[in-house]
Amino acid sequence: MDFLISIVIPTRNRPHLVKRAIESAIAQTLKEIEIIVVIDGLDVATTTELENINDSRLRIIQLPISKGGAGARNAGVAEAKGEWIAFLDDDDQWLPQKLERQLAAAKRSQYNLPIISCSLTSRTPKGEFTYPRRFPKVDEPLSEYLLARNSFSFGEGLIQTSTIFTKKELLDRVPFQEGLAKHQDWDWLLKANTLADVGIDFVAETLAIWYCWQERQSTSSTSNWQQSLAWIRKNQNLVTPRAYSSFIMTQVSPQAAREKQWQVFWFLLQEAFDCGQPKPIDLILYFLMWFIPRNSRRSLRALFDKKTQQVRGA
Numbered sequence: 001m002d003f004l005i006s007i008v009i010p011t012r013n014r015p016h017l018v019k020r021a022i023e024s025a026i027a028q029t030l031k032e033i034e035i036i037v038v039i040d041g042l043d044v045a046t047t048t049e050l051e052n053i054n055d056s057r058l059r060i061i062q063l064p065i066s067k068g069g070a071g072a073r074n075a076g077v078a079e080a081k082g083e084w085i086a087f088l089d090d091d092d093q094w095l096p097q098k099l100e101r102q103l104a105a106a107k108r109s110q111y112n113l114p115i116i117s118c119s120l121t122s123r124t125p126k127g128e129f130t131y132p133r134r135f136p137k138v139d140e141p142l143s144e145y146l147l148a149r150n151s152f153s154f155g156e157g158l159i160q161t162s163t164i165f166t167k168k169e170l171l172d173r174v175p176f177q178e179g180l181a182k183h184q185d186w187d188w189l190l191k192a193n194t195l196a197d198v199g200i201d202f203v204a205e206t207l208a209i210w211y212c213w214q215e216r217q218s219t220s221s222t223s224n225w226q227q228s229l230a231w232i233r234k235n236q237n238l239v240t241p242r243a244y245s246s247f248i249m250t251q252v253s254p255q256a257a258r259e260k261q262w263q264v265f266w267f268l269l270q271e272a273f274d275c276g277q278p279k280p281i282d283l284i285l286y287f288l289m290w291f292i293p294r295n296s297r298r299s300l301r302a303l304f305d306k307k308t309q310q311v312r313g314a
Contacts, residue, residue: 003057004032005099006080006168010072011090012040015049018090025088026055030099033057038076041066070176070184077171085168091211092162098207102165111199115192116165120208122155131155131210135202142193142200143239146186148246149285159200161185162208170198181227190238225255225264229271236275245276249286257290265290 007025011018018037025035038061039046050060061079063072077085084106086099102116109116122129133156136145145157164185174192176184192198232239232247239247249272256264269286272278 002032003034003082005030005034005084005086005103006076006082007033007035007086007088007099008038008073008076008080009035009088009090010038010040010069010076011043011046012066012072013043013046014090015043015046018046019049019053021088021090021092022050022053022058024093024095026053026057027096028094028099029097030103033099034059034081036061036076036079038072039063040068040072067178068180070180070188071178074171074175074178077168077175080168083168084165085171086165087161089162093209093211094162095207095209097205099165101203101205101207105201105203106165109199109201111201112197113167113170113195113199115159115170115189115198115200116203117159117163117200118165118203118207119205120158120160120163120210121206122210122212124212129155130206131160132158135204136200141240141243143190143243144246146189147239147243147251148282149250150279150281152281152285152288159185159189160208160210162210164189166192170195180231183228183231187231187235190235194238224259225252225261228252228255229268241275241277242279243276245272245278246282248272248276249278249282250289253286254289254294258294 009018009021009025022035022037025033035055035058037050037058040063047060047062050058059079061075063075067075073087084103086102088094098118102118105116106114120131122131133153136142136157146159148157150156161184170192174188174195177187177191180187193200229248229252232244232252236244248268253268256268272282272286
């Protein structure tokens with residue numbers, strides 16, 4: 001069977017969740033697909049669970065040792081037979097027409113190597129929300145769309161890993177950076193977007209479900225602020241000064257605040273001003289990150305998001 005699209009699902013120690021993800025891939029209206037599940041290291045429970053799925057399009061790759069999310073995705077891409085690649089995190093789901101809609105958008109794209117994203121539903125203990133709340137403006141730098149905040153709410157600009165759909169050719173040219181504890185999707189998007197024949201398009205339709213705050217903490221929620229600071233410093237050439245400062249103030253600072261690293265309060269603030277171009281909203285968010293508890297911020301953010309989506313739906 002010839003495969004048009006290869007779905008790559010990295011997983012480790014979450015057999016009940018990855019089964020749900022696989023079922024959403026099997027249910028796609030587009031049938032010319034292969035589903036590559038990359039088990040990232042020894043994981044008997046997941047291997048046993050997947051043996052019960054009867055679909056000839058499903059392939060299991062067992063890595064002898066864990067390589068992390070980026071390494072697992074790269075391993076899946078290397079084995080892929082399809083022209084197109086779609087990523088699905090093991091704790092997320094797709095709606096049935098996700099791949100069909102994105103393939104159509106890719107064929108309409110003006111770019112030779114398009115990256116197609118879509119809207120998604122974020123399911124959290126605080127409720128359900130639709131992201132992103134907007135798509136990039138004309139000539140808006142990708143780094144500012146992804147990293148800069150222009151409001152008090154989350155999800156204004158968002159490209160989540162389970163929405164990424166692109167050509168295998170692009171991923172062969174620009175693989176995921178292995179060894180990163182977090183920011184793997186941003187890292188890949190910013191680097192891929194530097195190529196002349198690459199561009200990003202969106203399907204406005206909500207086509208994926210993103211489960212936030214699962215019972216098992218993700219790597220991105222547990223790694224420390226020094227790792228995020230090191231990442232943005234290393235990739236400063238890929239971001240605008242505004243994006244740099246906003247990342248420091250809204251991504252690095254909340255991690256430091258959670259760790260009660262008060263000694264770096266002024267250090268990070270100076271970093272944002274010396275190396276970036278913060279706006280007033282960045283400064284306000286910076287102080288909120290430090291002085292308002294995380295759970296309180298989440299509750300306020302959820303309330304703001306609900307009000308915003310009610311206005312949009314009116």
